[in-house]
Amino acid sequence: MSLAPQCSLNSVSNGDKDGVVIDCDVRELYYGKFKAVRDTRIAIERGKITAFIGPSGCGKSTVLRCLNRMNDLVRGFRFEGQVCFQGTDIYHNSIDPVAVRRYIGMVFQQPNPFAMSIFRNVAFGLKLNGYKGDKAERVENALRRAALWDEVKDKLHDSGLSLSGGQQQRLCIARAIATQPQVLLMDEPCSALDPIATRRIEDLMLELKQNFTIVIVTHNLQQAQRVADKTGFLYVDTTQGGRTGYLVEYGETRQIFEDPVEKYTQDYISGRFS
Amino acid sequence: MAETGTNATSKGDSITRAPTAFEKHGNTAFRLASYLFAWMTVLLVLYIAYTIARQAVPAMSKYGWGFVTGTKWDPNTKEFGVLPEIWGTLYSSLLALVLGTLFGVAVAVYLSEHYLGFLVFSVLKLFGVQFHPFWGKLPDRLEVLLKNLIELLAAIPSVVYGLWGIYFIIPLIRPLCQWFQVKLGWIPIFSTTLSGPGMLPAGIVLSVMIMPTIAAISLNSLLAVPPKLRQAAYGLGATRWETILGVILPTASKGIFGAVILAFGRALGETMALAMLIGNSNVISWSLFSPGNTLAALLANNFAEAGPGEIGVLMFAALILLGITLLVNVVGAFILDKASSGREGAKR
Amino acid sequence: MNETVFSAPVSPVGEPVRIDISQLEKSLRRPRSAFSFVLSVLVGLMTITALVPLFSVIFMLLVRGGKKLSMSALTELPPSAFELGGGFGNAIAGTVIMVGIAALISVPVGIIAAVFLAEVAPESRLAKVVRMCAKLMTDFPSILAGVFAYGAVVLITGGFSAAAGGIALSILMLPTVMLTAEEAIRMVPSKIREAALGMGATQVQTVWMVLLPTAFPGILTGIMLAVARAAGETAPLLFTALFSNYWLASDGKIDLMQPTASLAVLIYNFSAMPFENQVELAWAAALVLVLMVLTVNLTGQALSRNRTE
Numbered sequence: 069m070s071l072a073p074q075c076s077l078n079s080v081s082n083g084d085k086d087g088v089v090i091d092c093d094v095r096e097l098y099y100g101k102f103k104a105v106r107d108t109r110i111a112i113e114r115g116k117i118t119a120f121i122g123p124s125g126c127g128k129s130t131v132l133r134c135l136n137r138m139n140d141l142v143r144g145f146r147f148e149g150q151v152c153f154q155g156t157d158i159y160h161n162s163i164d165p166v167a168v169r170r171y172i173g174m175v176f177q178q179p180n181p182f183a184m185s186i187f188r189n190v191a192f193g194l195k196l197n198g199y200k201g202d203k204a205e206r207v208e209n210a211l212r213r214a215a216l217w218d219e220v221k222d223k224l225h226d227s228g229l230s231l232s233g234g235q236q237q238r239l240c241i242a243r244a245i246a247t248q249p250q251v252l253l254m255d256e257p258c259s260a261l262d263p264i265a266t267r268r269i270e271d272l273m274l275e276l277k278q279n280f281t282i283v284i285v286t287h288n289l290q291q292a293q294r295v296a297d298k299t300g301f302l303y304v305d306t307t308q309g310g311r312t313g314y315l316v317e318y319g320e321t322r323q324i325f326e327d328p329v330e331k332y333t334q335d336y337i338s339g340r341f342s
Numbered sequence: 343m344a345e346t347g348t349n350a351t352s353k354g355d356s357i358t359r360a361p362t363a364f365e366k367h368g369n370t371a372f373r374l375a376s377y378l379f380a381w382m383t384v385l386l387v388l389y390i391a392y393t394i395a396r397q398a399v400p401a402m403s404k405y406g407w408g409f410v411t412g413t414k415w416d417p418n419t420k421e422f423g424v425l426p427e428i429w430g431t432l433y434s435s436l437l438a439l440v441l442g443t444l445f446g447v448a449v450a451v452y453l454s455e456h457y458l459g460f461l462v463f464s465v466l467k468l469f470g471v472q473f474h475p476f477w478g479k480l481p482d483r484l485e486v487l488l489k490n491l492i493e494l495l496a497a498i499p500s501v502v503y504g505l506w507g508i509y510f511i512i513p514l515i516r517p518l519c520q521w522f523q524v525k526l527g528w529i530p531i532f533s534t535t536l537s538g539p540g541m542l543p544a545g546i547v548l549s550v551m552i553m554p555t556i557a558a559i560s561l562n563s564l565l566a567v568p569p570k571l572r573q574a575a576y577g578l579g580a581t582r583w584e585t586i587l588g589v590i591l592p593t594a595s596k597g598i599f600g601a602v603i604l605a606f607g608r609a610l611g612e613t614m615a616l617a618m619l620i621g622n623s624n625v626i627s628w629s630l631f632s633p634g635n636t637l638a639a640l641l642a643n644n645f646a647e648a649g650p651g652e653i654g655v656l657m658f659a660a661l662i663l664l665g666i667t668l669l670v671n672v673v674g675a676f677i678l679d680k681a682s683s684g685r686e687g688a689k690r
Numbered sequence: 691m692n693e694t695v696f697s698a699p700v701s702p703v704g705e706p707v708r709i710d711i712s713q714l715e716k717s718l719r720r721p722r723s724a725f726s727f728v729l730s731v732l733v734g735l736m737t738i739t740a741l742v743p744l745f746s747v748i749f750m751l752l753v754r755g756g757k758k759l760s761m762s763a764l765t766e767l768p769p770s771a772f773e774l775g776g777g778f779g780n781a782i783a784g785t786v787i788m789v790g791i792a793a794l795i796s797v798p799v800g801i802i803a804a805v806f807l808a809e810v811a812p813e814s815r816l817a818k819v820v821r822m823c824a825k826l827m828t829d830f831p832s833i834l835a836g837v838f839a840y841g842a843v844v845l846i847t848g849g850f851s852a853a854a855g856g857i858a859l860s861i862l863m864l865p866t867v868m869l870t871a872e873e874a875i876r877m878v879p880s881k882i883r884e885a886a887l888g889m890g891a892t893q894v895q896t897v898w899m900v901l902l903p904t905a906f907p908g909i910l911t912g913i914m915l916a917v918a919r920a921a922g923e924t925a926p927l928l929f930t931a932l933f934s935n936y937w938l939a940s941d942g943k944i945d946l947m948q949p950t951a952s953l954a955v956l957i958y959n960f961s962a963m964p965f966e967n968q969v970e971l972a973w974a975a976a977l978v979l980v981l982m983v984l985t986v987n988l989t990g991q992a993l994s995r996n997r998t999e
Binding site: 358361365366368369372373375376377379380381382383384386387389390393394396397444445446448449451452453455457488491492494495497498499500501502503504505506508509510550553557581582583584586604607608610611612613614617618638641642645646656657660663664667668671 | 722723725726733734737740743747750751803810817819820823827832838841842850892897922923932957958961969976
Binding site: 168181197 | 813879885887890891892895899904
C-alpha cells in the first residue's frame with residue numbers, strides 16, 4: 069500500500085538511510101500556550117543506544133514522548149515538525165497513534181506493572197497484538213531477556229506488584245519487549261531505583277542492544293557515558309521569557325563527552341553550570 | 343502503516359501489528375456507547391421531571407394556587423389542598439433537624455476531641471496496660487467502632503425505623519407528653535394530647551435517621567481544622583471548650599452547615615417513617631403532639647388506591663415536593679459556595 | 691498557701707513578678723473549668739444517647755423478630771386477616787428479584803457512564819452536566835422514583851409489576867453506582883493508564899483490560915452500598931410493585947408483570963394491622979431485612995477497607 073505518508077525529511081547521518089530508524093525533527097512543540105521544545109533534529113540509528121541528556125525541564129522527556137506519540141494524551145499538545153519512523157511520517161493525519169505505540173514500545177520513569185499476575189503482565193502485549201502462538205514460551209523468553217526469569221519463574225502467578233522496585237522495572241521491560249517492538253523508548257528508567265538495580269538495568273540495556281534500537285532519557289551523565297552509543301544534549305533557552313528546550317549538540321557519545329563542539333555542552337559535561 | 347508492518351516481520355520474531363479494524367471499530371463503538379449512556383443519565387432526569395409534570399398539568403390548571411393554600415383533601419367532593427402537608431413536611435423536617443444537628447454535632451465533637459480514646463487510655467492506665475501490645479490498641483479501635491456504629495444507624499431501612507417508632511418511641515414518650523400537656527398545656531407546642539402517632543415521634547425518628555449524616559460530615563470538617571489553630575488557642579490559655587466554641591466550631595462551620603442542608607433535603611423527602619408515625623391527618627397545628635401529614639406520606643398513602651382523577655392531583659403534590667427539595671439543595675449549594683469564596687477571599 | 695517567686699527577666703520595673711501558685715491548681719470551682727467540664731460530660735452523654743436507638747432497634751428486632759423467625763416464616767405465604775402462622779417467603783423472593791432487576795439496569799449503565807466521566811471526556815461540558823444530574827438524583831426523595839415509575843411504567847403497561855418496582859429502584863441505585871465507579875476509576879494511578887496506552891492499547895482495551903479490573907474492588911463497594919440501600923427502600927415500591935399474597939409465578943414461570951411482594955412493603959402493611967400475628971411477622975420480616983441489608987452493606991465496606999490498607 070502506498071497510503072502511508074512518505075517522509076519528506078532528507079535523511080541525515082551520512083546519507084545511510086537504512087541505518088536510521090527514526091528521524092525526528094521537532095520544529096516547535098507546545099503545551100497549550102507554553103512552548104516546550106524547539107529546533108530539535110535527531111536521527112535514531114538502528115541497533116544503537118541513543119541517550120538524551122540535559123538539565124531538568126529541558127524537554128528531553130517531551131522529545132522522547134514525541135517518538136511514539138504519547139504526547140497526544142496531553143491536553144493542549146501541539147506539534148510542528150515531523151517524526152519519520154522507517155520512512156513514514158507518524159504525525160500525519162492518516163496515522164493512528166495507537167498503532168505507532170505498538171511498534172515503538174516504552175518503559176516509564178516509575179515502574180508501572182498492572183495489578184495482575186507477572187505472567188499476565190508480560191502477556192499483555194501478546195494479547196493486544198492478537199498473538200495466537202505459544203504464550204508461555206514468549207513470556208519466558210521476554211523474562212529471560214529482561215534478566216528476571218530466575219527470580220520469578222516459581223511465582224509467575226503472583227501479583228506483579230509483589231516484586232521489588234528494580235524487579236518491577238525489569239518486569240516492565242519484559243512487558244515492553246515481549247512483542248519485539250522495533251524501538252524501545254526508556255524515560256529515565258532508573259531514576260526510581262537504587263544503584264545496584266540501576267546497574268542491572270544498564271547491563272540489560274547493553275544486552276538488549278543486540279535486538280533492539282533503544283532511546284533513553286537520563287539525567288545521569290555517567291549512565292549515558294556507560295551505555296549510549298550516541299548522545300544528544302538538550303538545553304533550556306530562557307531568552308524569550310519562557311523555558312523552551314532545544315537540541316544543542318548531537319553526536320557520538322565519546323565525542324560529546326570528550327570533545328564537545330558547543331560551549332554549553334562543555335560546561336554541562338564538566339558540571340560548570342550555574 | 344502497512345509498510346512498516348512488513349518491515350516488522352522481516353525483522354524476525356516481532357509480533358507487533360497495527361490495531362485491526364475490529365479493534366478500531368470496537369473503540370469507536372465503545373466511545374459512542376459511553377456518550378450515549380452519559381446522555382441517557384441527563385435525559386433520565388429530564389424525563390422524570392417531564393413525566394411528573396405532564397401528569398400534573400391538568401390538576402395544575404384546574405386547582406392552581408388554591409391547591410397550595412387549600413387545607414382539605416377529599417376525593418369525594420374533589421376538594422384538594424396541600425397546605426397542611428407542606429406545613430407538616432417543613433415542621434417535621436425542622437424538628438428533626440434541630441434534634442439531629444444537636445446530637446450529630448455533639449457526636450462529632452466527642453469523636454474529634456478523642457474523648458473516648460483518652461477515657462479508655464486512663465482506664466487502661468489504672469491497670470498499667472496502656473502500652474500493652476493488645477490493650478494499647480484499644481483506644482483507637484473503640485473510636486473506630488463508635489464511628490462505625492453511628493454510620494450503621496444510617497444503614498437501617500426507614501421502614502424498620504417506622505416499626506420501631508410505633509412500638510418503642512410512641513409508648514416511651516406518651517406518658518411524658520401527657521405530663522407536659524397537663525402542666526404546660528398553655529404553651530402552643532404542648533397544646534394537644536399525644537394519642538399515638540404525631541409530630542414529635544415522627545420528628546424524633548426522623549432525627550435518628552439524619553443524625554449519622556450530620557455527624558459524619560461534621561466530623562470530617564472538624565478533623566480538617568488545622569492543628570495549629572487549636573495550639574494557638576491553647577497557647578493563649580483557652581480551656582478546651584473555649585477552644586472548641588471559639589475556634590474549632592467556627593472554623594468547621596461551613597462543613598457543618600453543608601451537612602445540615604444535606605440532612606434537611608433528606609428529611610424533606612423521607613417517606614416511610616413519617617407515613618407510619620405522623621398520623622396522616624390534615625391538621626395545621628403548632629403542637630408537637632398533634633398528628634399531621636407530609637407531602638411524601640400523602641403520596642405513599644393515597645397513590646396505590648387513587649382513582650384516575652386523583653392521580654393528577656397527587657402528581658401535582660409530587661411536583662411541589664420536588665420543587666421544595668430542589669430549592670433547598672440549590673439554595674444550600676449557593677450559600678455554601680458563597681461562604682467558601684468568602685473565606686478564600688479572607689485568606690488572601 | 692505556698693507562694694513561689696517567678697522571675698520575669700523582661701519585667702519593666704525590673705522586679706520579679708509574684709504569682710499566687712494556687713491559681714495554677716486544677717479546680718472545678720473556677721467557672722471556666724467548670725463550664726468546660728460540664729460541656730464535656732454533656733457531649734459524652736449525648737453521644738451515648740445517640741447510640742440508644744441503634745441498640746434499641748437491634749434489641750427489639752432480636753427479641754420481637756427472633757421470636758417469630760422460623761423455617762415456615764421464611765418459606766410460607768403471608769396469612770390473611772384472622773389466619774395464624776404464615777410467613778413472607780414470597781416477599782423475600784420479590785425483594786431479591788426486584789433488586790436484581792434494578793442492579794441489571796443500573797450497574798451497566800452506571801459503570802459505562804462512569805467510564806465516560808472518568809476516562810472518555812472527564813472535562814467536557816457534558817460530563818459536568820451528567821455529574822450534576824447524578825448529584826441531583828441522589829438528593830431526590832426516593833418516593834419520587836416511585837411516582838416516576840408509576841407514570842412511566844405502571845400507567846403504560848396497565849398494572850403494578852415487579853418490572854416497575856425494579857425500574858424505580860434502579861433510579862435510586864444509578865447515581866450511587868455511577869459516582870463511586872467514577873471515583874474508583876479515577877483512583878487508578880495515571881502511570882498504569884500510561885503503561886497500557888504506551889503499549890499501543892486502544893482506549894477501550896485500556897478500560898476493559900486494565901482500568902476496570904484495577905478499579906473493580908471500589909466499583910463493587912459502590913454496587914454493594916447501592917444494593918443495600920435499594921433492598922431497604924419501601925416508598926418507590928408502594929405503588930409500582932404494590933404487594934401480593936402469592937408467589938411471583940404463573941404456570942411455573944416467573945412472571946415479572948404481576949404485582950409483587952417485598953419485605954419492606956410487607957413490614958409497612960403489617961405494622962398497621964390490628965392482628966398480633968401480622969405484627970409479629972412484620973418484626974420477623976424486619977429482622978430478615980436488616981440482616982440482609984447489613985450483610986451487604988458491611989461486606990461492601992470491608993471491601994473498600996481492604997483496598998485502602
